[in-house]
Amino acid sequence: MTTMQITGSAAAAFGRTLRAEWTKLRSVRSTIWSLVIMAVVTVGFTAIATGFYAGSWDSMDAADQARLLSDPIGLILQPGAYYGQIALCVLGVMVVAGEYSTGTISASLLAVPARTPVLAAKAAVLAAVVFVAGEVIAFASFLLGSGIVSRRVDVSLDQPGVLRAVLGLGLYLPTVALLALAVGAIIRHVAGAITAVLAIVVVLPSLASLLPGDAGRYASTLAPGGSAGPLLLSSGTNPDAVLTPWQGFAVACAWSIALLAVAAMLLRRRDA
Amino acid sequence: MVGTAAAAIGDRNDVDMTHAAPPSIEVDGLRKRYGRKVAVDDLSFTVRPGSVTGFLGPNGAGKSTTMRLILGLDHANAGTALIGGRPYRELRRPLCTVGALLEAKAVHKGRSAYHHLLWLAQTQGIGEGRVRQVIDQVGLADVAHRRTGGFSLGMGQRVGIAAALLGDPQVLLLDEPVNGLDPEGVLWIRNLLKDLAAQGRAVLVSSHLMNEMAVTADHLVVIGRGRLISDCSTGEFIRRYAAATVRVRTRDGRRLAELVVGDGGEISGEAEGAYIVSGLDADRIAELASPAGVVLHELSPQHGSLEAAFMELTRESVEYGGTAPDRSRA
Numbered sequence: 357m358t359t360m361q362i363t364g365s366a367a368a369a370f371g372r373t374l375r376a377e378w379t380k381l382r383s384v385r386s387t388i389w390s391l392v393i394m395a396v397v398t399v400g401f402t403a404i405a406t407g408f409y410a411g412s413w414d415s416m417d418a419a420d421q422a423r424l425l426s427d428p429i430g431l432i433l434q435p436g437a438y439y440g441q442i443a444l445c446v447l448g449v450m451v452v453a454g455e456y457s458t459g460t461i462s463a464s465l466l467a468v469p470a471r472t473p474v475l476a477a478k479a480a481v482l483a484a485v486v487f488v489a490g491e492v493i494a495f496a497s498f499l500l501g502s503g504i505v506s507r508r509v510d511v512s513l514d515q516p517g518v519l520r521a522v523l524g525l526g527l528y529l530p531t532v533a534l535l536a537l538a539v540g541a542i543i544r545h546v547a548g549a550i551t552a553v554l555a556i557v558v559v560l561p562s563l564a565s566l567l568p569g570d571a572g573r574y575a576s577t578l579a580p581g582g583s584a585g586p587l588l589l590s591s592g593t594n595p596d597a598v599l600t601p602w603q604g605f606a607v608a609c610a611w612s613i614a615l616l617a618v619a620a621m622l623l624r625r626r627d628a
Numbered sequence: 629m630v631g632t633a634a635a636a637i638g639d640r641n642d643v644d645m646t647h648a649a650p651p652s653i654e655v656d657g658l659r660k661r662y663g664r665k666v667a668v669d670d671l672s673f674t675v676r677p678g679s680v681t682g683f684l685g686p687n688g689a690g691k692s693t694t695m696r697l698i699l700g701l702d703h704a705n706a707g708t709a710l711i712g713g714r715p716y717r718e719l720r721r722p723l724c725t726v727g728a729l730l731e732a733k734a735v736h737k738g739r740s741a742y743h744h745l746l747w748l749a750q751t752q753g754i755g756e757g758r759v760r761q762v763i764d765q766v767g768l769a770d771v772a773h774r775r776t777g778g779f780s781l782g783m784g785q786r787v788g789i790a791a792a793l794l795g796d797p798q799v800l801l802l803d804e805p806v807n808g809l810d811p812e813g814v815l816w817i818r819n820l821l822k823d824l825a826a827q828g829r830a831v832l833v834s835s836h837l838m839n840e841m842a843v844t845a846d847h848l849v850v851i852g853r854g855r856l857i858s859d860c861s862t863g864e865f866i867r868r869y870a871a872a873t874v875r876v877r878t879r880d881g882r883r884l885a886e887l888v889v890g891d892g893g894e895i896s897g898e899a900e901g902a903y904i905v906s907g908l909d910a911d912r913i914a915e916l917a918s919p920a921g922v923v924l925h926e927l928s929p930q931h932g933s934l935e936a937a938f939m940e941l942t943r944e945s946v947e948y949g950g951t952a953p954d955r956s957r958a
Contacts, residue, residue, distance in 0.1 A: 365720075368753075376750040383743035384736055459734030462701060463744075463791065466728055467751035469700050469717040627702035 373468055373477040381451070381481055390447035391489045394529075395496070398440030402497040405435035406504040413508050423594075428511045429521045430590030432501030433494070437525055437589055440493070441532045444486060445557060448536025449549040451478050452619075456544040465628050472620050475541060479616060482537055483530040490526035498522045517591040517601070524588035524601065531585055531608040532557065538615035542622055557581035574598055580611040652677050652799045652830030653698060657707035660693055660854075667693040669854040670707070675832045675847075677798065680825045682845030682862070683834040686942050690854035691834040692730070695801050699728055711799055721752045727792030729802040734788065737777030741768055741787045744776065745794060752795055762790040781808040789820070800824060802833045806840060818844050838938035842866065852942040869937040873906045874913055877926035887916040904930070 381387050409416075409424060409431060416424075424431055452475070455461040468474045502511040513519045536553045543549040561582040564575035577584045577598050587597055587604030599607065653675035660668040668690045675681045685691050696702040698709040700716035711719065711726055719725050735744045745759045763772045766786040771779070776787060785805060792800055802821070806814045821844055825831050835841050841848060841862070848865045850858040858865060866872075878884050881903060888895045893907035905913055910927050917924050 369720075372751050372753050376747040379743060379747040379750055380736075380739075383740065383747070384738040386738060454736065458736045459731050460736050460744075462730050462734055463748060465701060466699055466726075467723055467748055469719065469722055625703075628696070 369468075370473050370477065373473045374480060376467070377474075377477040377481045381485060386450055386454075387447065387485075390443050390450075391485075394440045394443035394447075395489070395493050397443060398436035398493050399497050399500060400436070401439045402432055402436035402501045403504065406432055406501040410505050410508055425509055426593045427591045428502075428505060428509045429498075429515075429518045430594070432505065432511065433497060433521060433525055433589040434586050436493075436497050436501075437528065437586060441529060441557065442554065444529060444533045445536040445553040446550055447486075448482065448533040449540035449546060449553055451482055451537050451540065453540035453544055453546045453549045457546050461628055471623050475616070475620050475623055479534055479537055482533050486530045486533045487526050490529035491523065493529075494522045494525035497525070517593075520601065521589050521591065524605070527605060528585045528588050528608065531605075531612045532581075534612040535581065535615055538612065538619040541619035542615070553581075577604070578607060580615070582607075584608055651675060652712060653801075653832060654710045654713075655694070655698065655707070656709075658694065658697055658704055658709055659706040660690075660697055660702060660704050667854050668697065668704075671851065671854065671856055672707075673849045673856060673859050675799075675830050677830040678825055678828050679846040680821050680831045680833060680844055681847045681849060682841035683832055683849050683851070684838060684841055684938065685834075685836065685851040685857075686939075687836050689836075689851050689942065691836075691851065692803050693854075694851070695728070695730065695803050695832075695834065698801065699726070699730075701730075721795065723748065723752045723797065724754070724795035725797050726799045726801065727795060727797040728800070729785070729788040729792045729805055731788075731803065735776045735784065738775055740773050741776055741779075741790070742772040744787060745790055748791055748794055754795060758794065758796075762793050765793065766790045782810060782813045785809060785813065785817075789817075798829050800829060800831045800833075802831070804834055804836070806835065806837070814840070838935045842934055850938070850941065857941055866934060869941060870934040872909065873904050873930045874908065874910045875902065875926060875928045875930055876905055876913060876924060877902045878917070878922055878924050880922045883920060883922050884917065887920055887922070888913070891916055902926070 413421070452461075455464060464474050465471055498511075498513075505511065511518060513522065535556070536549075539553045539556070540546070540549040543552055556579075558581075560579050561576045564579045564582065565572045567575050573596065576582050577587075584599055584604035585608030587599055588601045588608075590597075590601060592601045597604075651674035655674070656672050658668050658671045659666070671690070671694060683691050683694070693702065697704045698711070698716065709715070716722060716726065735741070741763065742759065745762065746756065748754075749756065749759050760769075763769055766789050768783065768786055768790065771783065776784065779787070785808075789802075789805070792802065805817050805821075809817065818840075821831050821833055825846070833841075833844065842865075845862050848858065848860065848862050849856070850865075858869075860868070875898065876884065879901060881897070881901065884903065885895050888905055888908060891908060891912065893905055893913075895903050895905050898904050908916075910929050914924065914927060916922075
């Protein structure tokens, strides 16, 4: 009975924290700007990449053509997601590290002295917002990109893996946002955290791919921010891939959760 | 001066007896170090409801650190800080028990005062009506929906005060609330603190300005280098540390000097026909002068040396506290 009451009141307290974090996120302009920039960059790079392949189709050799024909949905979604996620890295960092630069973190921890619920609520609200925005962007990118490549290859949602890949963009982007949020909570400094997140998402997988042979393929896939997550945005037919799309997504989730766990432990232990 | 401080600590029980209510804040043996620097060192004091307790010390004395330890933002290395008998972290809707103002303008520059107070209210399950109420109370109704980035320091302080009052708490901790405020703002804070105490709340307010605290606080806790120097009522502090003097003007300075010295006082010339008497109060000087036929044109008690007394008190702790800690009084 007592345990149930405590659990119930803890759930109610977490509900209040969730509402508060939603108010925080929607009451600063940087949130909407980050999402708008992400949408423009993602859809824009989808148009550029698909336009480039469609335009240079005749000058490609047969092997390249075959690869594009085997995974057209990856071609449509992956380039946009790669660049669009950079705006998301900034947003994720701002959600926590921004509180340290403004001093709001003291107020947050005074209001919720258990601390971990603050981080959990931030993560949940950010993931939900990015999921919704990501799905909208995913379908916009798909409609635009499939239209542009339709002269060369037909892509539709009823083909195997296509709907999963399109929905997958909305699932993949929150993992990036949460990775950035966790790094922001660990580093507690906006500029430092953005630098670190971009190093993880942009630089680390490229460096890992320089390792010779299979080691490079595995490392660049399995590294945090590596190519595992974006596998979900492909048809899953690439013979070079070391993981299936869902396995890739699981790796991306695992990194985000691991870094969030480190962030939560440090948040509890450190002086605010 | 160390001996005087020991006397001040020794007298605490007498002072506490005048406050019968249970303490709202109990700090006991609190210690905090950052690296090798000890910021708060074996600090103990209590804050009672229904009064303003001034928390005094020079910059860097450990006032803010102590408040952060009380509020659970920083972790103490030793000792306890309890609010109504419980650590801050165990409070269920903490903002409804304790209101705190820590640093000016600790609000996201892009967020409005209204939204800042709204999210704070939501964490405690406080309704939106209360948000509007505190906005009106601190006089921000006209600018509540503007982004706080353009706020003056005084307006930022008002947002912080509104946040502290949001949960209608019985305990308030305010760190340097008058810093950077214009005279009108200082007066507003001073009256607000007194009103809150008059409503039966416990108010702990830190400052490095002795004179400001002398007119605001009922009780003074003075620290230097993280250690307790003095803990007594404001009146007691003034009596003990501010060498009371009386300014006297007369045409018969020579006769006045004889009378004062003859009664055990000291006198020094201040200007033509004006003198400063110490060791005797104004009543006694009048009683001496009148039968002797010495006409006094002015007889005014002076308290101007309070700030100097405070500086002297804390300078001692700064000079000797770190290198050769005097444990003989312990």
